[in-house]
Amino acid sequence: MTKPEPISDGMRGLAAADPAKRNRSAQTLFSEGLARTTNWLAEWMDNPDFHTLVVQDPFVTPDGKKGATPRITLGMALQPEAFEQIRAANGSPPMADAPSDQDVLEFELEFHRDALPPLRLDILTTSAPHGGGAIARFLEKFGEGIQQIEIEVTDVDRATQILRGKFSIESIFSATRSGANGTRVNFFLVPAHDGKKVLVELVEQPKTAH
Numbered sequence: 001m002t003k004p005e006p007i008s009d010g011m012r013g014l015a016a017a018d019p020a021k022r023n024r025s026a027q028t029l030f031s032e033g034l035a036r037t038t039n040w041l042a043e044w045m046d047n048p049d050f051h052t053l054v055v056q057d058p059f060v061t062p063d064g065k066k067g068a069t070p071r072i073t074l075g076m077a078l079q080p081e082a083f084e085q086i087r088a089a090n091g092s093p094p095m096a097d098a099p100s101d102q103d104v105l106e107f108e109l110e111f112h113r114d115a116l117p118p119l120r121l122d123i124l125t126t127s128a129p130h131g132g133g134a135i136a137r138f139l140e141k142f143g144e145g146i147q148q149i150e151i152e153v154t155d156v157d158r159a160t161q162i163l164r165g166k167f168s169i170e171s172i173f174s175a176t177r178s179g180a181n182g183t184r185v186n187f188f189l190v191p192a193h194d195g196k197k198v199l200v201e202l203v204e205q206p207k208t209a210h
Contacts, residue, residue, distance in 0.1 A: 010025040010026070010028040010029040010032070011025070011029070011076065011078065011082065011086075011144060011145075012025070013025025013026075013028070014026065014029075014086045014089070014090070014109070014121075014123075015082070015085040015086045015088075015089045016089065017089065022089065022090065022111070023111045026109070026111040026119045026121060027111070027119060029074060029076065029121065029146070030074055030119045030121070032146065033072075033074040033146050033149060034072070035193065036146070036149060036192045036193065036194075036198045037072075037149060037198075038193050039191070039192065039193045040190050040191070040192075041070070041151075043167075044163070044167065045070065047162060047166055047167075049158075049162050049166075050159060050162045050163070050166070053153045053154050053155055053158060053159045053162075054070045054071070054151060054152070054153055054159075055070070055071040055152040055153065055154060056068035056069065056070060056071065057069050057070075057071050057117035058117075059115060059116050059117055060115055061115060062115060069117060070151060070152075071117070071120075071151070071152040072120070072149060072150065072151055072152075073108070073120040073121065073122050073149075073150040073152070073203075074119075074120065074121050074122065074146060074149065074150070075121075075122040075124055075146070075147045075148035075149070075150055075199075075201065076121055076122065076123055076124060076144075076145070076146060076147060077124045077125065077135055077138050077139055077142075077144060077145065077146075077147035078123065078124065078125050078139075078144045079125065079139060079144060080105075080125050080126070080129060082125075082144065083105065083123060083124075083125035086109075086123055087107055087123065090109055093107045093108065093109065094107065095107050096108065096180035096181050097180060097181050097182070098127075098179075098180040099178050099179070099180075102127075102133070102134075103126055103127050103128055103131060103132075103133020103134050103135050103136055104124055104125075104126070104127060104133070104134070104135050104180070105124070105125050105126070105127050106122055106123060106124045106125075106180060107122075107123055108120065108121065108122055108123070109121045109123060122148075122150060124147060125139075126139060135147070146198075147199065148187075148198070148199040148200065148201050149198055149199070149200050149201070150200075150201045150202075150203050151200065151201070151202055151203065152203050152204075152205065153202050153203065153204055154204065155204060156176045156184045156185060156186050156202050156203070156204040157176055159202050160176065160186050160202065163188060169188050169190065170188075171186045171187065171188055172186070172187040172188065172189065173186055173187065176204075179201075179203060181206070182205075182206035183203050183204060183205055183206060184203075184204040184206075185201055185202060185203050185204070186201070186202050187199060187200065187201050187202075188200045188202070
């Protein structure tokens with residue numbers, strides 16, 4: 001019997017009844033997602049202008065050392081049935097308010113860890129199975145799996161300018177567009193360590209009124 005692929009095994013685990021198993025599965029998936037950032041994210045973060053725009057999650061190590069890490073969310077594309085199973089197993093978190101013209105249904109999960117920032121997953125499925133939307137095309141071409149790496153920034157427009165000007169990486173959309181829950185987003189196809197490309201989403205949260 002062949003050993004299950006880490007991604008498929010991890011996705012099944014997100015629907016487990018045991019919270020500890022769901023947490024372990026989230027860690028498996030997140031580790032795989034972070035591996036896809038190894039040849040580009042550190043270079044981006046070395047740019048001081050880009051670095052200042054990235055939202056950081058602070059943490060304290062067991063020996064008292066303070067640190068911070070970019071706030072990253074792993075976007076997972078699943079078939080509608082698996083999407084519903086995972087949502088039910090995790091207490092039916094609220095659905096995101098996605099723009100009606102975008103092919104996506106989604107909700108977010110957080111898995112907390114001692115002294116470390118939570119693991120964040122964005123669970124996605126198509127709103128129009130067998131249609132021509134982005135999630136439907138991804139599922140048809142690649143099957144279920146990691147669809148995107150989401151990086152939270154304070155200014156998508158400025159971050160996009162830096163990636164274009166300093167790293168010669170062109171955005172998928174010529175201008176920032178609306179995302180779920182009032183966010184502003186843009187997307188980039190970035191070469192991963194394995195020679196394939198990873199979809200990176202820059203996400204700017206809506207400004208809160210004071």
